[in-house]
Amino acid sequence: MGNTDGKTQAVETIKELIDGISTCVIATHTADGGIVTRPMGVQDKDFDGDLWFMTSRDSDLVEQITANDQVNVTFVGKGTWVSLRGRAELVEDPQRKEELASALTGAFLQTDPKSPEAALIQVNTEAGEYWSSEGAKTVLEIIKARVTGDRPDAGQNDTVQL
16 A cells, blocks of 8 residues: 555545544644643535635734744544644635635624635644444443453544645
């Protein structure tokens, strides 16, 4: 398997795991070196290695990624946890903004998502780690481990390069 095939498979795996999870948590760095997290709605539901978000141009998120573009985006769903590392950037693309705009985004931003006050952010993911398990099976494994003293089988875990 070549490097391109591995990357394609990694993107497909992440895409399957986050399918149907519309809200994630994005972590950024503050000017004093701290880390801040906030929930965000993903604008483009068809993961291809990039994640798209909209926020207010005057938000802390825009200020923080302008100063330090390294971010982490985490998705949690039923039996799934995905953590993606990447670089974020403010994108000036009115056509892409219009494609991704929704009524929900407008309500959250308190402005028209196509307006200059709305900022479009692209996160180019570089690597990720995921855990995936069947909920009932995991609970049974934990109970079994408590009885036997063995380590539970917590499901599938892998680190991927995107």
